Amino acid sequence: MDFPFEPYRIKVVERIHRVSREERAAHLERAGFNVFKVPSDAIYVDLLTDSGTSAMSDLQWGALMTGDEAYACSRSFADFESTIKDIFGYAHVIPTHQGRAAEGLLFSVMLKEGDVVPNNIHFDTTRANVEHVGATALDCVCDEGLDPTLEAPFKGNMSLAKLRRAFERYGRERIPLVMLTITNNSGGGQPVSLANVREVAAFCREMGVPLVFDACRFAENAWFIQQREAGCADKTILEICREMFALGEGCTMSAKKDALVNIGGFLCLNDPELAREVTNLLILREGFPTYGGLAGRDLAAVAQGLREVLDPDYLAYRIGQVARLGRRLDELGVPFLRPAGGHAIYLDARKALPHIPQEEFPAQVFTAALYLEGGVRAVEIGSLMFEHKDPETGRMVHPAMELVRLAVPRRVYTHTQLDYVAEICARVMELGKRLVGLEITYQPPALRHFTASLRPLGAAGLIREA
Numbered sequence: 481m482d483f484p485f486e487p488y489r490i491k492v493v494e495r496i497h498r499v500s501r502e503e504r505a506a507h508l509e510r511a512g513f514n515v516f517k518v519p520s521d522a523i524y525v526d527l528l529t530d531s532g533t534s535a536m537s538d539l540q541w542g543a544l545m546t547g548d549e550a551y552a553c554s555r556s557f558a559d560f561e562s563t564i565k566d567i568f569g570y571a572h573v574i575p576t577h578q579g580r581a582a583e584g585l586l587f588s589v590m591l592k593e594g595d596v597v598p599n600n601i602h603f604d605t606t607r608a609n610v611e612h613v614g615a616t617a618l619d620c621v622c623d624e625g626l627d628p629t630l631e632a633p634f635k636g637n638m639s640l641a642k643l644r645r646a647f648e649r650y651g652r653e654r655i656p657l658v659m660l661t662i663t664n665n666s667g668g669g670q671p672v673s674l675a676n677v678r679e680v681a682a683f684c685r686e687m688g689v690p691l692v693f694d695a696c697r698f699a700e701n702a703w704f705i706q707q708r709e710a711g712c713a714d715k716t717i718l719e720i721c722r723e724m725f726a727l728g729e730g731c732t733m734s735a736k737k738d739a740l741v742n743i744g745g746f747l748c749l750n751d752p753e754l755a756r757e758v759t760n761l762l763i764l765r766e767g768f769p770t771y772g773g774l775a776g777r778d779l780a781a782v783a784q785g786l787r788e789v790l791d792p793d794y795l796a797y798r799i800g801q802v803a804r805l806g807r808r809l810d811e812l813g814v815p816f817l818r819p820a821g822g823h824a825i826y827l828d829a830r831k832a833l834p835h836i837p838q839e840e841f842p843a844q845v846f847t848a849a850l851y852l853e854g855g856v857r858a859v860e861i862g863s864l865m866f867e868h869k870d871p872e873t874g875r876m877v878h879p880a881m882e883l884v885r886l887a888v889p890r891r892v893y894t895h896t897q898l899d900y901v902a903e904i905c906a907r908v909m910e911l912g913k914r915l916v917g918l919e920i921t922y923q924p925p926a927l928r929h930f931t932a933s934l935r936p937l938g939a940a941g942l943i944r945e946a
């Protein structure tokens with residue numbers, strides 16, 4: 481049996497369309513072969529991101545209606561705060577409109593120019609917010625986490641050796657906090673073990689430096705711990721979460737992930753002084769301390785989503801669905817980063833299209849072809865996103881991997897739709913050498929992958945005649 485059991489039935493549906501191949505070709509042309517610029521109405525299965533794309537439950541939609549919109553001290557904030565304290569256990573809960581706002585507030589208060597922040601792998605907004613205040617974002621993931629073909633249970637773990645080296649090299653004074661991203665999004669959605677959290681926390685305590693979690697996918701991480709870590713099978717998801725968060729001093733959170741809502745975030749802290757400073761900045765930038773840039777109904781939906789995400793049946797379905805997509809791709813011979821992540825599959829475009837050099841954006845070619853062949857939207861995580869000029873040699877440097885991320889929104893697509901995605905991936909593999917590389921015709925100075933335009937290098941378009 482290969483049917484991750486869906487612990488819900490469908491109450492509301494949203495019509496989507498499969499537009500014709502001619503229309504898709506025209507959309508792709510107009511979008512400059514960049515699927516960020518294709519209208520969502522022209523997409524059949526949208527796996528661009530799992531962020532803010534969850535389907536809310538009947539209870540969450542109900543909470544939107546009963547949300548309390550009082551400016552100060554609303555009932556919905558009380559529910560939000562007590563639910564978060566129950567799971568995360570931190571003394572202070574600060575609502576924000578997104579995860580990056582929580583990061584921005586925390587770093588504005590904790591960091592100064594020249595500081596260094598170690599993390600397993602910084603997510604791009606985290607890195608950008610660290611760098612925004614003139615500090616350095618340092619990635620210390622274990623070596624296993626950098627090998628795309630290795631099957632290992634906890635490839636998100638922090639390397640203690642790399643962390644220790646960072647303290648030796650930069651000195652404790654320049655490291656105001658250590659972060660741990662659970663699951664490790666930029667490293668393939670791989671989990672961090674409880675044992676590793678314990679080790680990192682013990683080291684941080686020894687150094688007198690707080691450990692702060694980037695907790696976006698905390699429930700998915702807890703589920704991996706329950707399934708894979710020795711001695712954890714009998715613990716509940718809530719017990720694992722409490723044990724994990726008790727080892728740190730706070731967390732940043734994007735509610736658009738494991739709080740199962742479309743917008744929202746929060747920051748938790750134990751230190752009362754730090755919490756007061758952050759709250760003062762919050763009032764300036766986001767809003768009063770009991771809403772922080774969100775509506776009362778948003779807070780209510782987050783609180784309900786956090787209760788639902790701890791359901792082991794939900795998590796078994798959620799992570800099972802992503803794993804099942806991985807098994808389909810295996811059967812069809814489509815290569816991807818091992819093992820399947822909690823929220824996404826990362827296809828290996830260098831392996832899939834070895835004839836296209838990195839200068840010609842193989843992962844973007846694969847992404848464009850997925851849309852052209854089947855109306856499937858993925859996202860390129862390769863040279864278009866990460867190619868950069870080496871400051872010393874002035875030469876362009878390509879990233880180690882050319883990946884195509886298939887991020888699965890929570891509770892949104894059926895197994896059938898994901899089977900379809902796997903078939904389209906296989907069809908793109910079959911096109912193989914007929915697919916031609918791309919060149920850039922427009923790029924902005926920063927974060928180019930969002931708005932760049934490209935064109936196929938051959939006269940005949942993306943696919944050469946057989």
Ligand SMILES: *Cc1c(COP(=O)(O)O)cnc(C)c1O
Pocket residue numbers: 531577578579580581603605606661665694696733734735736737744745
């Ligand atoms: C999404 C995400 C963020 C940023 O959250 P936003 O709500 O998009 O601002 C930070 N860290 C990780 C690991 C994420 O996945």
